[in-house]
Amino acid sequence: MMIEDEVPNERVTMDGVQIAKNITEGLKTEIERLQNRFSTTSKPKLLCINVGNRIESRTYTSNKQKACEKIGGLLEIINFEETATYEQIAQTIEQANKDDSVNGILVQLPLPKSLNECSILDLISEEKDVDGLTSINIGRLTTKGRSTTFYPCAPLAAVLLLKNYGIEISGKHAVVIGRSNLVGIPLLMMLQKENATVTLCHTYTHNLREFTRNADIIAVAVGKPGFLKEDMVKEGCTVIDFGINVVPDNSEKGFHLTGDVDYNSVSQTANYISPVPGGVGPMTVAILLSNLVLSWKQTLRL
Numbered sequence: 001m002m003i004e005d006e007v008p009n010e011r012v013t014m015d016g017v018q019i020a021k022n023i024t025e026g027l028k029t030e031i032e033r034l035q036n037r038f039s040t041t042s043k044p045k046l047l048c049i050n051v052g053n054r055i056e057s058r059t060y061t062s063n064k065q066k067a068c069e070k071i072g073g074l075l076e077i078i079n080f081e082e083t084a085t086y087e088q089i090a091q092t093i094e095q096a097n098k099d100d101s102v103n104g105i106l107v108q109l110p111l112p113k114s115l116n117e118c119s120i121l122d123l124i125s126e127e128k129d130v131d132g133l134t135s136i137n138i139g140r141l142t143t144k145g146r147s148t149t150f151y152p153c154a155p156l157a158a159v160l161l162l163k164n165y166g167i168e169i170s171g172k173h174a175v176v177i178g179r180s181n182l183v184g185i186p187l188l189m190m191l192q193k194e195n196a197t198v199t200l201c202h203t204y205t206h207n208l209r210e211f212t213r214n215a216d217i218i219a220v221a222v223g224k225p226g227f228l229k230e231d232m233v234k235e236g237c238t239v240i241d242f243g244i245n246v247v248p249d250n251s252e253k254g255f256h257l258t259g260d261v262d263y264n265s266v267s268q269t270a271n272y273i274s275p276v277p278g279g280v281g282p283m284t285v286a287i288l289l290s291n292l293v294l295s296w297k298q299t300l301r302l
Ligand SMILES: Nc1nc(=O)c2c([nH]1)NC[C@@H]1CN(c3ccc(C(=O)N[C@@H](CCC(=O)O)C(=O)O)cc3)C=[N+]21
Pocket: 059, 060, 063, 106, 107, 108, 109, 110, 131, 153, 154, 244, 256, 257, 276, 277, 278, 279, 280, 281, 282, 284, 285
């Protein structure tokens, strides 16, 4: 009989599409139930603000729109030219803040360099900040004893992927690579709240490999295709790939996405790995919708 240590560990590719589907099916049922209970035809409505012409932003927005309509919600897209001014965008956000039919407001990032992202995000009313990116919501996340309604979608997607696969976070060493406002920083806070020991690595980190080889969980959000290689990871670890690198191709869309992890090699050594596409991305959309439904529910109770 083999002793337990000799049993080869199974390698698992995490299925973000399936879990996202479970989440959105639950949301659809919940919306119908509440519409019946409150005898209302009100629907959760998300306003997406896009500035400029990045092709991938259009794809994400249309993915969100399809998913939102599937659960019985509405998604309105407002497109601005690359040259739009702060005042024009501010006016749209302020109007949406006052509009009772709008439950969530999302400004697609990154914005053109001429615009200040932080000051634009901070115009969004905290009750409609379904992305969880305003100063107030990020501040709540980073303080002990305060609770947040809207967690940033991509980091929460990662935590839910881990939980769905029964991967223990508490007491584990998690290494987060990248310190963006959208992923690295909020993920650091969330993993720490789950009782992980978290190391935040970035461009100035010396000997990155020393950190990643000692990590139980590695989250990569650096924007460099194939950045995390097999020789950087420990046997049996978990790897979450946030990469959304655009690779132009001859498809109808004109591009495909590739992650920050060298999937083919790292999947030989990691026990759990989230793929791109099909991992964090679809989950991010599902959680955005879940935040939207939360916001909508808060207005129904009024
Ligand atoms: N304010 C703001 N909030 C965001 O949540 C936000 C943002 N800005 N800026 C850009 C990133 C990126 N993002 C994705 C959403 C869906 C997929 C997605 O659906 N991915 C699929 C398929 C993609 C495809 O169709 O090729 C997948 O990975 O399987 C990916 C990435 C949200 N972001």
